[in-house]
Amino acid sequence: MPYQFSDLRDSCAGEWRDYIEHRFVQQLGDGSLAPEAFQHYLKQDYLFLIQFARAFALAAYKSPTLSDLRQAKDGLQAIVDTELGLHIEYCREWGISEEELANLPEARATLAYTRYVLDTGNRGDLLDLHVALSPCMVGYGEIANWLNSREATVRGDANPYDAWIAMYESEEFQDAMQAEIRWLDERLADVSPGRFEQLTRIFRDATRLEIDFWNMGLTLSD
Numbered sequence: 001m002p003y004q005f006s007d008l009r010d011s012c013a014g015e016w017r018d019y020i021e022h023r024f025v026q027q028l029g030d031g032s033l034a035p036e037a038f039q040h041y042l043k044q045d046y047l048f049l050i051q052f053a054r055a056f057a058l059a060a061y062k063s064p065t066l067s068d069l070r071q072a073k074d075g076l077q078a079i080v081d082t083e084l085g086l087h088i089e090y091c092r093e094w095g096i097s098e099e100e101l102a103n104l105p106e107a108r109a110t111l112a113y114t115r116y117v118l119d120t121g122n123r124g125d126l127l128d129l130h131v132a133l134s135p136c137m138v139g140y141g142e143i144a145n146w147l148n149s150r151e152a153t154v155r156g157d158a159n160p161y162d163a164w165i166a167m168y169e170s171e172e173f174q175d176a177m178q179a180e181i182r183w184l185d186e187r188l189a190d191v192s193p194g195r196f197e198q199l200t201r202i203f204r205d206a207t208r209l210e211i212d213f214w215n216m217g218l219t220l221s222d
């Protein structure tokens with residue numbers, strides 16, 4: 001049986017659930033999350049996005065084909081030209097200025113996660129890098145879908161975090177998530193059991209680091 005992305009998720013089912021259904025996510029969904037926790041998360045996510053852009057630059061360097069190179073370039077361009085601008089604007093709505101963002105210290109959870117992804121990509125090949133990025137690229141779309149499936153989730157003006165959910169349920173994000181799953185499914189189909197085991201370790205570590213990122217938001221840790 002060829003491997004698929006869903007096999008990675010299934011092999012780390014406990015960690016994946018802890019990430020998708022994290023207390024931060026639940027509170028975001030029902031609107032009870034402390035605004036300070038969300039602001040701390042948003043600030044660190046700005047720093048995360050900058051490192052995430054570097055990971056796409058690394059993906060370009062690691063690309064063996066023109067099609068992979070174009071995909072990495074489009075990802076880098078989307079973050080630098082669109083996502084970061086939207087994030088700065090969203091932070092402004094939450095009372096965080098661009099100047100404050102530019103001078104933020106990185107929290108340890110941000111450092112650990114982003115440098116882990118970059119190191120994995122540096123040491124390995126393009127597939128290692130994509131697997132390290134996949135909890136980020138797939139997880140948030142799944143989180144939006146999970147929140148929408150829950151009765152406790154509050155949508156609309158009654159939830160101050162509604163715009164966040166809307167961003168990740170958007171057609172654009174959901175399409176990007178499906179494209180990433182298709183890319184991974186194609187590559188994973190050819191790997192040996194030993195190689196799959198290595199990739200599972202990367203996927204598990206990146207998922208655990210996503211959990212730490214939520215914890216960092218909840219506890220305001222630096």
Ligand SMILES: Cc1ncc(CN)c(N)n1
Pocket residue numbers: 045048135136137140210213
């Ligand atoms: C930490 C984290 N993980 C995932 C995403 C969604 N790209 C994000 N913005 N930040």
